Amino acid sequence: MIEIRNVTKTFDDGKNKIIAVDNVSIKIEKGEIYGIIGYSGAGKSTLVRCINLLERPTKGKILFKGKDLTVFSEKNLREKRKKIGMIFQNFNLFNSRNVYHNVAYPLKGSKLSKSEEKKKVRELLQLVGLSDKENSYPSQLSGGQKQRVGIARALANDPEVLLCDEATSALDPKTTTSILKLLKELKEKLGLTIVLITHEMTVIKEICDRVSIMEQGRVIEEGNTIKIFSNPEKEATKGFLETATNSSKIFDVLQLKDNIFNIQKDDVLTKVNYLGDCTKDALISEVSRKFKINASILYGNLEILNQTPVGELIVLFIGETASIQKSIDYFREKGILVEVIEHGRNSSKVYTKCS
């Protein structure tokens, strides 16, 4: 649907040259929710603004349904923009217009009659669950309601793509969830393709099919959300994942001097990641019995991403070194990723999805 091809954007004020986006290529398929995550200043907003050419790329192409937008005339570009909706962190509603007229704003010039326009606006408001707020002004709405108006307005010209720049960053967690749920519904109902910028991993976890991690203008890791969650490669990615789980806290606890878990010299501490239905075999008790070791779970976290469970455990193996090695090998055979923490051996990452 959208292809960002080798896009670079530099800002040059004569003195300083900032490379906000550095040779980024991303392909976004029809009907998917694509996340772009990164810390502040990573270049996410600049990148997403390049998609509808609010920001003209210094280099590279933006293909929308196969056509390069960067070569379009201003007039043609404006027509295309109607097919690419956008919502914002600060909602950007027109304060002088009520909800109805905010939503009707982009319909000017669409050749709808007054009554058709009314019908369209009412449909849109119903879609976002704000039918009763037609006559309210933005100042009378809550943040979540404002974003719903923003969404309705962005959808007025039946776009095929919706760009969301930190659309939930100004909202509380509960409202965020409800907006994300709405976006997901819209994707399903309207076959919308959604590009979503955020700095919160929880947002990615909630609704994204695929995700790119951006750092200093570059995409450093890309993949489907389940893969990124279960097997991140880059440190920055892991950093983001930790914000969405508690696993960083357990590491803090493990590093405490007083050794609250009473870990002995020969014990092996591991991080175990699994995916899918590996859980149904009682693996921990199985290895305990089979190899005569003790395995105790110090920490566990389970995420459900697109109906797929993604689990992370911190397991302490206690017993003979050879038996522990066998247990770990056994886990790996079963397609479970085991990483040894605080142990001389290098951890090897063998990963296959459970069948």
Next chain:
Amino acid sequence: MEEILLKYIPNVLNAKEELIESIHETFIMVSIPGVISLVLGVLLGVFLVVTRKGNILENKIFNNMLEKIINLFRSIPFVILIAAIIPVTRMIAGTAIGTKGALVPLVFGTVPFFARQMESALSEVDKGLIEAAQSMGSSPTDIIFRVYLREGLPGIIRGVTITFVSLIGLSAIAGSVGGGGLGDFAIRYGYQRFQNDITFVTVIILLIFVSVIRGIGDILIKKVTH
């Protein structure tokens, strides 16, 4: 009643006809240049903002030129401006004296002032709104009329109010150098003939003018702010 007035403002009653005539002249000197300046000022203010760097019709040369011209006119004291543009005034109004002759300098004095007021009102419009409008496929003309002039309305009205109030001041100056109006009236009677009651009444009338303009402005602002 009649007696009280005679006691406190005898000179005003004597010059009643002239007073009414002056009010009328002031009204003309405020309303006609006001309306003309409004149109020109809005135009210039819009151009000042939209041709700025990074804005929808960015144009460095045009913007620079406009800035310079406005600054030039703003830096000339009004009394001097009146004298300096006499040839232009003659050309446009046919005369450089009287109320008619005051109209042209008043426009020249007010337009740059109001353009700046407009500029600051429009600058207050959130950049995010312009961006949102662009993302919805709005053209520059659309953005000017449907976003800038509409979202900036409270600020614009405030600017108009201030401009009219300052126009009253300018009209008094113009009056004193031969344009008629309340300023002229107060100087001729109140100042030169020491008829203090005339100065006093003129001040009251001007105060009422200003209050009415402010009041209307406030009501309108309240009406358009949601």
